[in-house]
Amino acid sequence: MSQASTHEHRPQHWMSYPRFLSRSLGLATDGSFGFYAWMTCLTAVFLVGANAWANQVVQGMVVTNMTDHVSWGLYIANFTFMVGVAAGGVMMVIPAYLYHDKQMHDVVILGELLAVAAIVMCLMFVTADLGRPDRFWHLIPGIGRFNFPISMLTWDVIVLNGYLLLNLHICGYLLYTRFLGLTPNPRWYVPFVFVSIVWAISIHTVTAFLYAGLGGRPFWNTALLAPRFLASAFVSGPAFIILSMFALRKLARVPLPDGPVHTLVKIIRITILINLFMLASELFTEFYSGGAHTSSARYLYFGLHGFNGLVPWAWSAIVLNVIAAALFLTPAAMTRMSVVTIACALAFIGVWIEKGMGLIIPGFIPSTLHEIVEYTPSLVEWKVTAGIWAFGLMIYTIALKITIPIFSGRVRDLARDPE
Amino acid sequence: MGERKSISLPVLGQVSRRTAMKGVGATLGAGAFAAAISPLRRIDEKVTAEEFMQRHYKELSDSDKRDVFTRLEAQAQDEYGADVSISDPRPIPGTLFVYAINLSLCNGNGKCVEACHRENNHDRATNQSYIRVLEMPIGTMDMEQGNTTYDHPVPAEGKFYMPVQCQQCQEPPCVDVCPVEATWQEDDGIVVVDYNWCIGCRYCEAACPYHARRFNWKKPEIPADEVNPDQGFLSNRIRPEGVVEKCHFCLHRTRNGRLPACLEACPTGARVFGNILDPDSDVRWIMENKRVYVLKEELGTAPSFFYFFDS
Numbered sequence: 001m002s003q004a005s006t007h008e009h010r011p012q013h014w015m016s017y018p019r020f021l022s023r024s025l026g027l028a029t030d031g032s033f034g035f036y037a038w039m040t041c042l043t044a045v046f047l048v049g050a051n052a053w054a055n056q057v058v059q060g061m062v063v064t065n066m067t068d069h070v071s072w073g074l075y076i077a078n079f080t081f082m083v084g085v086a087a088g089g090v091m092m093v094i095p096a097y098l099y100h101d102k103q104m105h106d107v108v109i110l111g112e113l114l115a116v117a118a119i120v121m122c123l124m125f126v127t128a129d130l131g132r133p134d135r136f137w138h139l140i141p142g143i144g145r146f147n148f149p150i151s152m153l154t155w156d157v158i159v160l161n162g163y164l165l166l167n168l169h170i171c172g173y174l175l176y177t178r179f180l181g182l183t184p185n186p187r188w189y190v191p192f193v194f195v196s197i198v199w200a201i202s203i204h205t206v207t208a209f210l211y212a213g214l215g216g217r218p219f220w221n222t223a224l225l226a227p228r229f230l231a232s233a234f235v236s237g238p239a240f241i242i243l244s245m246f247a248l249r250k251l252a253r254v255p256l257p258d259g260p261v262h263t264l265v266k267i268i269r270i271t272i273l274i275n276l277f278m279l280a281s282e283l284f285t286e287f288y289s290g291g292a293h294t295s296s297a298r299y300l301y302f303g304l305h306g307f308n309g310l311v312p313w314a315w316s317a318i319v320l321n322v323i324a325a326a327l328f329l330t331p332a333a334m335t336r337m338s339v340v341t342i343a344c345a346l347a348f349i350g351v352w353i354e355k356g357m358g359l360i361i362p363g364f365i366p367s368t369l370h371e372i373v374e375y376t377p378s379l380v381e382w383k384v385t386a387g388i389w390a391f392g393l394m395i396y397t398i399a400l401k402i403t404i405p406i407f408s409g410r411v412r413d414l415a416r417d418p419e
Numbered sequence: 420m421g422e423r424k425s426i427s428l429p430v431l432g433q434v435s436r437r438t439a440m441k442g443v444g445a446t447l448g449a450g451a452f453a454a455a456i457s458p459l460r461r462i463d464e465k466v467t468a469e470e471f472m473q474r475h476y477k478e479l480s481d482s483d484k485r486d487v488f489t490r491l492e493a494q495a496q497d498e499y500g501a502d503v504s505i506s507d508p509r510p511i512p513g514t515l516f517v518y519a520i521n522l523s524l525c526n527g528n529g530k531c532v533e534a535c536h537r538e539n540n541h542d543r544a545t546n547q548s549y550i551r552v553l554e555m556p557i558g559t560m561d562m563e564q565g566n567t568t569y570d571h572p573v574p575a576e577g578k579f580y581m582p583v584q585c586q587q588c589q590e591p592p593c594v595d596v597c598p599v600e601a602t603w604q605e606d607d608g609i610v611v612v613d614y615n616w617c618i619g620c621r622y623c624e625a626a627c628p629y630h631a632r633r634f635n636w637k638k639p640e641i642p643a644d645e646v647n648p649d650q651g652f653l654s655n656r657i658r659p660e661g662v663v664e665k666c667h668f669c670l671h672r673t674r675n676g677r678l679p680a681c682l683e684a685c686p687t688g689a690r691v692f693g694n695i696l697d698p699d700s701d702v703r704w705i706m707e708n709k710r711v712y713v714l715k716e717e718l719g720t721a722p723s724f725f726y727f728f729d730s
Contacts, residue, residue: 061636130620216627370562
């Protein structure tokens with residue numbers, strides 16, 4: 001509307017940016033009873049987690065159930081899964097920017113915001129897993145000693161934080177310009193979007209290389225790990241986005257078009273099959289060849305020497321993923337919201353098990369000296385994990401709460417509107 | 420939105436009721452958060468300012484080291500009631516330490532495990548040690564058939580025994596993966612950890628193919644009279660909670676011309692230790708005259724730890 005006049009009076013950012021922030025704060029904290037109830041519940045869970053973590057820091061990692069045999073547990077399992085969810089958002093970015101899908105372009109910010117929330121969760125999970133969070137600064141390049149490029153963990157620090165900054169910039173720039181009522185200048189965000197596409201692939205590849213590069217852990221030491229990670233990420237990420245779009249429609253009455261949902265369902269139809277195919281390929285190699293290197297897989301799927309703590313988890317993941325795949329492939333997945341909802345929920349949980357506990361724990365069982373020590377997370381670990389999930393959902397909710405009114409044009413910077 | 424009811428607050432003047440409620444909510448939330456993380460107030464009991472600021476071992480000057488060692492000695496006195504002395508023996512030039520174990524002699528008595536436990540100030544409650552002994556059926560080298568928790572008289576019929584500890588690999592995967600260079604290989608081949616620099620991510624524990632690394636899940640408990648007072652900064656000093664540790668070939672002994680505690684304790688003579696670069700050393704003779712093997716050779720870690728049989 002006021003586009004014609006905008007190039008004449010350039011926005012004075014030092015005045016309009018604080019207005020943008022304060023208006024965002026207002027949007028983030030204004031809402032219906034349902035919104036307040038949801039945020040209160042999340043806050044409560046988050047506080048329980050924060051308290052559990054504070055106790056863990058003071059009492060030591062002994063409050064977890066991890067051991068020298070299973071030295072990573074629920075935290076690193078969730079970390080791995082959330083890197084996938086963060087990368088999964090790129091399945092909206094690619095159709096929107098590479099294939100110029102107009103409807104997808106309108107909602108692509110949902111995927112970018114999800115990436116922000118998911119990466120924050122990743123960083124929190126890693127911090128929760130540190131024995132000495134007080135020495136966190138040792139990891140900061142320049143101040144500490146950064147073992148780059150040899151340690152894959154330093155690569156992960158770079159790609160995760162880089163992905164967070166990229167998405168914060170893209171979302172922040174788009175929101176701010178929309179708030180001002182301007183058309184975003186492609187120069188300031190499109191290059192970053194293209195970088196973010198490659199970067200999304202990199203975060204999950206690097207995370208897979210963390211494990212795949214360990215020669216002493218045959219269960220992880222497979223070239224298929226990174227491709228599997230990406231395939232399952234492109235199931236869990238889009239599944240979560242579809243579910244949140246449905247929630248926005250139903251609960252917040254946001255009019256969202258069907259097109260992006262259909263596109264995402266089409267994507268999942270492929271990725272979920274690729275993921276299952278790669279799983280089958282991995283299982284064939286493990287079980288047909290046999291030998292000591294396959295004992296982790298035997299432990300995971302059938303139990304080993306009477307230990308079978310993960311067997312129910314492993315099979316539920318397979319069942320959930322197979323049912324989800326079948327549902328996605330039915331024609332109803334394009335027409336019936338209920339079918340898509342169930343399929344997305346099953347796939348999300350299935351991948352959470354497969355790539356979380358189902359991937360991390362068997363890497364340690366049997367141990368490198370072939371001892372078997374099983375692992376079940378402690379109450380503290382569950383509390384901290386729930387707290388981080390609640391915090392991630394809070395970030396995502398608040399981000400949507402700010403974004404939707406600004407993107408729909410309902411909220412504008414009134415101070416500089418000529419009308 | 421719509422109509423806005425406003426109320427009067429003494430400090431802020433006229434504000435809408437919703438804004439006032441938000442203020443109350445934010446205050447409550449902040450208060451609850453402060454309460455939730457209040458256990459962190461006890462963090463200063465665990466970490467002093469000097470400890471927090473301490474630089475990496477390789478960046479410490481000689482006078483820095485003296486200060487650090489004095490502080491750690493005072494800490495041992497304070498927390499364990501033990502009078503200890505911390506030193507920092509450096510590698511001897513021209514030395515590459517190698518360990519060899521004669522599996523024909525080892526009978527699984529576990530004296531090495533105990534000696535390591537005492538020498539290295541391990542946690543008494545968990546009976547920690549850097550050494551694990553595998554009981555294996557004669558006729559296989561498959562570790563999956565081994566057992567580390569046997570408690571019957573040894574040697575048992577039809578079994579042989581294989582002690583495993585840090586192999587001091589020449590291509591150590593644990594050193595590569597450490598994101599903060601808290602662990603490295605010294606010139607005499609020993610892989611050490613700066614316990615004051617390790618962030619406790621346990622990536623090295625996942626990377627080690629020999630289960631050689633241990634994590635301090637809690638603060639070690641050791642009675643004052645059992646603390647070994649002869650301590651090395653990079654070896655057997657009492658470790659802080661939340662960091663990784665490992666076998667260091669008893670460098671506080673071996674760099675001063677003594678033998679590792681596990682070797683001294685071995686009643687069978689199965690353990691041989693020495694400088695492989697010395698042509699007259701026992702380990703050199705074994706390498707030249709026995710058919711030795713290393714664990715998991717196919718992984719390319721190039722251990723400095725060898726096994727052999729007499730017969």
